[in-house]
Amino acid sequence: MDSTYDYVIVGAGSAGAVVAARLTEDPDVRVCLLEAGGPPPAAELVPAAVASLQNDPATDWMFNGDPGGVGKGLIGGQMMVPRGKMLGGSSGLNYMAYVRGHPGDFDTWAAGGADGWSYDDVLPYFLKAEGFVDSPELHADPDAHGHDGPVGVSVRQPVLGASNQFVEAAGATGMKQGDYNSQDRLNPEGVASLFQTTTKDGRRSSTFHAYLEPAMERENLTVVTGALVERVVLEADGDTVRATGVAYRTAEGPSEVSATTEVVVCAGAIGSPHLLLLSGVGPREELTDVGVDCIVDLPDVGRHLKDHLHAPLMFAADGIGETMTEVAMSLGPDALRAPAGPLPADPADDVDLPEPLAAAKAEAERRITEWFTTGRGLASSSLYDAVVFYSTGLGDEHTHDAQIGFLATGYTPPIWEAVFRLPPSKFFDDPESFLDPTRGQVVVLPNPVQPHSEGSVTLASADPAAPPRIDLNYFDDPHDVKVMIAVMRKALEIAKAWPGGGLGDPVIPPHLAEAHGHVAGEDPSDELLEDLARHYALTVYHETSTCRIGDVVDPRLHVHGIASLRVADASVMPNVVSGNTNAACIMIGEKAAEMIARDHGVRLHTMVGRDTSSTTE
Template sequence: MGSSYDYVVVGAGSAGAVVAARLSEDPDVTVCLVEAGGPPPPAELMPAAVASLQNDPTTDWMFEGDPGGVGKGLVGGRMMVPRGRMLGGTSGLNYMAYVRGHPGDFDAWAAGGAEGWSYAEVLPYFRKAEGFVDHPQLHADLPAHGTEGPVGVSVREPVLPAAAQFVDAAGAAGLKQGDYNGQQREAPEGVASLFQTTTRDGRRSSTFHAYLEPVLDRPNLTVVTGAVVERILLAGEPGVVRATGVAYRTADGPEEVTSSVEVVVSAGAIGSPHLLLLSGVGDRAQLGDAGVECVVELPDVGRHLKDHLHTPLMFAADGIGETMTEVALSLGPDALRAPAGPLPADPADDASLPPELQAVKAEAERRLGEWFTTGRGIASSSLYDAVAFFSTGLGDPHTHDAQIGFLACGYTPPIWEAVFRIPPTAFFEDPATFLDPTCGQIVLLANPVQPHSEGSVTLASADPGVPPRIELNYFDDPHDVRVMVAVLRKALEIAAAWPGGGLGDPVIPPHLARVHGHAAGSEPSDELLEDLARHYALTVYHETSTCRIGDVVDPQLRVLGVAGLRVADASVMPNVVSGNTNAAAIMIGEKAAELIATEHGVRLHQMVR
């Protein structure tokens, strides 16, 4: 391409799409947004189809990492690290939970030196982004929400009875119902609620749909897709280094694009440090070992990786959970085609369907049509539909350190194996029977949200085509093990308090039951719960803090030692927020755009400051 723009933004994900869309509000400013993926596929719009987007190289970077103290039961002993590779990034790949975090998270950032990032200072940016739709079962703190923002935030319709039962059970276990994105989040006893999700009218509201799609025709915004950025172009001598653009590669070969004002790196908590390291910004010794010349020494690039980890407690829940038969029907006829389903692989063969399969196809078409025209039905949600936040009392008094998520279905053996990397034959005594698609199951996901362990992102090679080395390092700090066991205990308490007499026993993998002498109907020991986590805990793919404020960037998100270069995404978080991270990443994009606009005189349609 060889063109020049005022701003070059790398990565069209949760923050980068926001930055590019906001800066291009000024018609006198030129913006180039460079994204490795392409437009999201049609399935991205349907919340219930979320599992199909992961483990697909057209939409997922397919990263994996060393899980450290967990992963003993996972396929290959490696942890998947899903990252969106499309316009909208991981906001098009995630389960759409809209969680800002505890106010104390942001106040702790500010107290640690991140000036301008206290809760009171970031709340207006959350509101600016949010197009909130109230629901009577939310008990919303309305002044805390924005209703005119581009990101749809709503509750699925209709509300699944099992999700409401989870909230009731959490209440019986001592967690009050309330708005976890409002003042109730600060309640010391914790809060339980239906999930607020990034959906509008039953469709995913990724940052592509919310920010980019409406403005793709702006003449001052150029979006380059299928372009893998290989390095940041840096010029100048030590002490006066400046970013002047980026070099990227498409199917047609190498290209460069230059910036006259700033390069903004928004490639995420994995991609942003990787790109800085490839460009010679990082730890001198590490760069030298990889064969990369050090241009600016910043030893903390790629360090301090934080991530959330949850352990699944699965329950047989016929008549409570959604069956996979019902879920598949709601996804439409294509989800029912061979080899997995009863309909023929080729739609042309439908003409010879027997009457019973004609009825199945007709019902699938009816449900798909209902979702498409009204936004209602099973397809309107990822089935990750309710949540509870609370404090275990084991530390981190500034925030809630625990989250329990509710998943209304049990999935299929192929999804457990390929997407979650949990071998169903090891986790279940009889997976075919337990995961019978006509039976209901539910999953409670025990999730410590203030991990003390830190991992890293480092160069595996100077070749940009080689993925970075990701050391997740879970449970390196023994504190995290104690918190995980405490959260699992609370999840069991909620299960026991379930309306109608409790949920019964969770699935205990038979090999772990044998090792720990566990009998059905008995209470799992702490040692068994820890072993369950060490074998089968999964990333919530909430990676943060690898370019954190204070170590790699200043509070204005400018990279230390490099003029004209910022990072704006979850990697700048001084510490991970206590909840799902996408809402905070969008907020960072909003605030970054305004920081840039204030410094350089860009005219945004609306300014918080």
């Protein structure tokens, strides 16, 4: 392969795939895209198979983080920090919720100095990316959506009854049913809806499928997979430090690629600060402590980490929630195979199956074929299917500070233990009975979305192959505890308002019930809810703000003090958006591509943003 390109992009994820695809719309522009993972596996396309992609070193960086004020009950006391390690990055690993955020989020960014990042500024990029498919169940405002963009945005089909019931129950507590990606989001009393998801025809629409897969046919785009990037190559140019390329390693050994115009780092809120630090860009004293020469002293690299946290409230819901038997059946015969399922581990042993097993196999084949040919069925979403956004009234008046998600199934003990690190034997009185795969459960997920606590990403070692140290620092600010308790109470209110007489009592881990003198049928105390959150709250996988605009990059995403280097991903958000973050990451990729194009005369097919001042720091 060539060793010199116009642009070198690090990370083929939610933003990087977008930047690479857009810049190579100009046939005269040569781009090299470096990705540590490889192409996504077949299961990535199947929305309901999402949990299988975590804890797989082929698709997940499998980072761990210190949870700070939570995680007391998690296995090992460490929070999982899944990050996508494949083409498409975390857009191939996430639960596919498509949420722009509250308009006030972006207006507050702009008011704080992020010129060009107000909601009016960023909306054209959301619309440019979006290929929205309406459905009567969404109550959508079609004028608020883009319909011709590459990212599929739709609602699962058929809609699950339990998800509609969640929306109905939220309405009974005062929530308006509407389109949370429209002006309905401005209602402080809240908006309830089925989730809009990044799916197209029932399949995941990651940035790999939406942007990169078609762009890889272009001769001017080189994609290198299996590439562990070790550092950005920085050279002194008089009094200026300039990024001139990237050093990386593959199975074949070390390599280096040069960029004549810019290096664009799109490695995410964990990977981007990690790479800058490895490259000598960050707090001088910290870099010196681990043996990295400091080239540019930027104290805020890796600081100001924000993440969302939700506390699962699980309810027995026979006849309401989807059983794991039905979910597995809908994923095809392979999901029914031993050791977890009743079919033989080896398909060759299916000869002379007993009639009940033969019928189960035939039904599983019918369902997966239906999904494959029509996009319909249980396989067509992650089962994270409905949501509420509202304001608690406890502060952050510019936005909604609360989100409550709804998961229409209860999973299995191995998933809770291996994927979520929640020990079934401690959380449930009788996990095998409660989580019997033939029984229905639902999970309501209270989630404060404007945390005040901040964490950090720092170097644990100068070795690029060593993971960084991630301090999530949840609940460091007491405000976050207060909001979490309020959102948990609202979630319980929705559960009580469930059609048909309510959902009943949530699961309260026996050891916490005993410690707080809690009796079944009583409302849990604030102290019990806080303890539940401190033991079993989980990340929502929304890490942001570790290279934020103002401190590490300017509003055009140039890294301070370094020419020809930008960062474009979740790390540049001045603050986390009030909702799931993937849509905003795609928007950042779209906006970054246009800013680069304006600065350097790259000819994109369409330009949707207003022409703010172009600079080439």
